Amino acid sequence: MIIATINGIPVHVAEGTTILEAARQVQVKIPTLCHHPDLPPTAACGICIVKVQGSNKMLRACCTPIEEGMNILTHDPEIVEVRRTVLELILSNHPNDCLKCGRNQSCELQNLAAAFGIREELFPKFISGIPKDDSTNAFVIDPDKCIHCGRCIEICQELQQVWALSFLGRGFSSRFAPAAGMRLVESPCVECGQCSSHCPTGAIFELDETVKVWQKLQDPDNYCVVQIAPSVRVAIGEAFGMPPGTNMTGKLYTVLRRLGFKAVFDTSFAADVTVME
Numbered sequence: 008m009i010i011a012t013i014n015g016i017p018v019h020v021a022e023g024t025t026i027l028e029a030a031r032q033v034q035v036k037i038p039t040l041c042h043h044p045d046l047p048p049t050a051a052c053g054i055c056i057v058k059v060q061g062s063n064k065m066l067r068a069c070c071t072p073i074e075e076g077m078n079i080l081t082h083d084p085e086i087v088e089v090r091r092t093v094l095e096l097i098l099s100n101h102p103n104d105c106l107k108c109g110r111n112q113s114c115e116l117q118n119l120a121a122a123f124g125i126r127e128e129l130f131p132k133f134i135s136g137i138p139k140d141d142s143t144n145a146f147v148i149d150p151d152k153c154i155h156c157g158r159c160i161e162i163c164q165e166l167q168q169v170w171a172l173s174f175l176g177r178g179f180s181s182r183f184a185p186a187a188g189m190r191l192v193e194s195p196c197v198e199c200g201q202c203s204s205h206c207p208t209g210a211i212f213e214l215d216e217t218v219k220v221w222q223k224l225q226d227p228d229n230y231c232v233v234q235i236a237p238s239v240r241v242a243i244g245e246a247f248g249m250p251p252g253t254n255m256t257g258k259l260y261t262v263l264r265r266l267g268f269k270a271v272f273d274t275s276f277a278a279d280v281t282v283m284e
């Protein structure tokens with residue numbers, strides 16, 4: 008058991024607990040961007056820096072285990088200024104595209120920019136202009152919106168063991184991409200969606216065909232049918248703020264009918280076959 012303090016609040020945590028995890032236990036919020044609780048820390052962004060009292064060294068809270076007797080300081084004017092500068096530098100390489108972005112209102116970068124009250128661009132803008140990859144029917148990769156957190160690569164390589172994504176190049180020109188720089192459709196990607204659901208920004212986003220669906224529904228000459236995957240029955244509940252695992256099957260069928268679908272198919276048996284396969 009480790010005993011330390013965070014902003015003067017005593018914490019008792021197991022050995023190996025990071026400063027970030029310890030802070031969360033005592034309701035102290037340290038901002039993060041590259042960190043995701045499903046994944047080991049990549050410590051790529053530097054926004055989670057904190058100080059140990061008596062030292063001017065700044066530590067990354069997401070990857071530093073808290074040690075016995077540490078007095079951690081999570082907020083002071085210097086720490087906040089460094090975090091703000093990190094954010095401003097990231098935004099200087101980021102398009103001002105929020106209104107048209109699929110991640111609008113669920114974007115971790117956008118939320119942080121709002122939390123830090125960023126209203127102006129202090130650094131000259133540099134957008135690499137690498138073309139989007141919309142070669143699959145599943146995702147659009149927009150390299151300009153990548154903040155190099157490494158989450159997608161970690162999840163693709165280590166959790167899914169697919170190795171479709173990797174970082175290419177070095178230093179300033181490094182970028183994430185399908186391995187060997189190929190298009191996503193030519194890569195070993197199995198379109199599982201884990202990269203997209205873990206990306207903090209709109210750099211990997213599901214191909215959005217909502218407008219096409221509305222147009223088809225409004226056309227009286229169409230007989231529109233819909234087929235849902237099993238996970239949607241609970242995922243839709245989470246999207247509307249229900250507790251994880253809430254079964255929304257009945258509501259989902261009703262709403263799809265009300266939207267105008269003439270028939271609703273539910274992928275039950277076929278999904279079992281996929282799992283067996």
Ligand code: SF4
Nearest residue numbers: 104105108114208209
């Ligand atoms: S990724 Fe986030 S910050 Fe960037 S354009 Fe999209 S919503 Fe805005």
Ligand code: SF4
Nearest residue numbers: 153154157159206210
């Ligand atoms: S694409 Fe998204 S998850 Fe992958 S490194 Fe870029 S910002 Fe992170």
Ligand code: FES
Nearest residue numbers: 050052053055069
């Ligand atoms: S959240 Fe810790 S370095 Fe990014």
